Amino acid sequence: MGKTIAEKIFDAHLVDRPAEDVWVLSLxxxxxxxITTPPAILELARRGKDRVFDPGRIKAVIDHVTPAKDGKTALQGKILRDWARRHGIRDFFDVGRNGVCHVLFPEQGFVRPGYAVVMGDSHTCTNGAFGAFTPGVGTTDLAVALLxxxxAFRTPRSMKITLKGALAPxxxxxxxxxxVVGRIGVDGATDRIVEFDGxxxxxxxxEARMTLCNMTVEAGATCGICRPDEKTVDFLWEFIRGDFPDREAxxxxxxxxxxDPDAAYVEEIEIDVSGLEPLCTFGYKPDRVKPVRELAGTPIDQVFIGSCTNGRLSDLRVAAGIVRGKTIHPRVRGIVCPATPKIYAAALREGLIxxxxxAGFCVTNPTCGPCLGMSTGVLAEGEVCASTSNRNFNGRMGKGGMVHLMSPATxxxxxxxxxxxxxxxxPGTRSTP
Amino acid sequence: MKTFGGAARFLDRDDINTDEIIPARYLTEVEREALKPYLLEDLRLEGFDPRRDLAGCEALIARANFGCGSSREHAAWALEANGIRLVVAAGFARIFRQNMFNCGLLALELPAERIDALFRRFAGQPGVSAVADVASGTLAVRCGGDTERIPFALGPFERALLEAGGWLEYADRRYESRRRKESP
Incomplete structure (x- = not known):
């Protein structure tokens, strides 16, 4: 029987099978x-195990609240910073060099095809775009991973989603x-790895593949995964050129x-995207999805363009192209958050900033803050945000706020x-409010 | 082996996410106990008041896909800080379920029909308890003299984690540090 991408990665990383259905993988x-690392650091220290397995393979960033907004967030940063210094973790990204983790780490070439990577963050699944197994984990899994x-993971069960046709402008x-999330539901891929194909x-x-993989966890997936190809090589080339004679190799x-052609999937879905139109969520679950035209005219108080889903350069280009030479509605607070300093600098050079x-946007430093209501853009009770992020949960961007998820263009x-x-x-139906 | 649970509270919802269990605005805490007052503060459930409805609660019973969304283990910690060491549901999100067992807490999945039956028979009644005995593999849900016993099966790995007290305890004994020279 042939193997899926995930099965091949599991085979290459197997350390132990403590039970029939459980694989312990090397990372x-x-x-x-x-946010999630300091409790692991403190727990390990309490147990007299303030150690790391390999400082060269550990990467850390302050990204959720940065620069620190108060004493508590300053302490979180300090715990991480002191720990990184103590253990010689060179790839530690602090104020000025920091950005949204799932954009920054791939940008730095830290994720390669065939890798197994974990992080204490559910959107680590983004990195599967590189043909890697990259599940989000909790703090105890993270503590063991650091030490x-x-x-440990259950035997991988892959679900193949084949995307056919061509996207409309x-x-x-x-x-x-x-x-995809609208079709399979918020637990449509639970305990599964979504392999994208087609x-x-x-x-x-x-960048688009990262957006695709980013929200697989919104369907419950362990992670998304794409097969690594020439585009993967081009993206990574500056980091891997020493390992190969040329890109083809x-x-x-x-x-x-x-x-493998005869790999076995627990489910296979085909979606023809040719007729797809821009979509938007409503309500408090990411699988509540409608065409934008059906929600057109819904008043908004804030727009957020950024996050690990859509804070990349291509996203900023699309959004800037739409607002260029225009002014945003006077009732709307616009927030643009380039996901990394590199993206910010490129957006400056290109005139996007x-x-x-x-147009009247506030451009913030790179941070995760607005997406989860931690900083730089919290909603008040009853306010509505049009957002390029990934979660519309109750209270996500502020208690009593409503979040509509959509593309940067929308x-x-x-x-x-x-x-x-x-x-x-x-070019389809365009409605005016 | 251990028992989990006690006074039980029914939460009649699918897809209760970890933002509802512990909102992100409290993730600036680095100690688990500090999360105690905020458990389920943002739960979207008609008439639910966390301070009133969770007083003395030691077990939760909910429907499908409990704990979806963010990986924050703060959700499991906030439950434990409030004395809730058992969640029974028709299904769990992967990371939340793993976080529970990793902390030595029990996330018990039952078929949706079983959960349905429990809701019909016990939900909303005062004095309901739910106690899971891992050794015998039995969940006993009681209200006064009315008892339903439901058998359950845990995998050997989940049992081992509960026995060890969590994944850190288990892994520390079992694995060396894996410093790798080569990438695959």
């Missing part, structure tokens, strides 16, 4: 941020993953992780309209 990298370099990876995925650049080597500022158009609206990039 190629362990990531941490200042031992291992983590104005329809993006975000709309595709909203369609010409739509092949045509997507790495790297692509050929990465093909070992491709699924200028576009946003001229968010930018909504900022101009002062209400949910389709972007001018989408």
């Amino acid at each position: 190629d990298a362990v990531f941490g941020h200042e 031992k370099g291992v983590c 104005g329809v993006f990876a975000k709309d595709v993953i909203l369609a 010409p739509v995925v092949s045509a997507m650049d790495m 790297a692509a050929a080597a990465f093909r070992r992780w491709w699924p 200028e576009d946003f500022l001229q 968010a930018a158009a909504s900022a101009l309209a002062g209400a949910i609206d389709n972007s001018p990039l989408f």
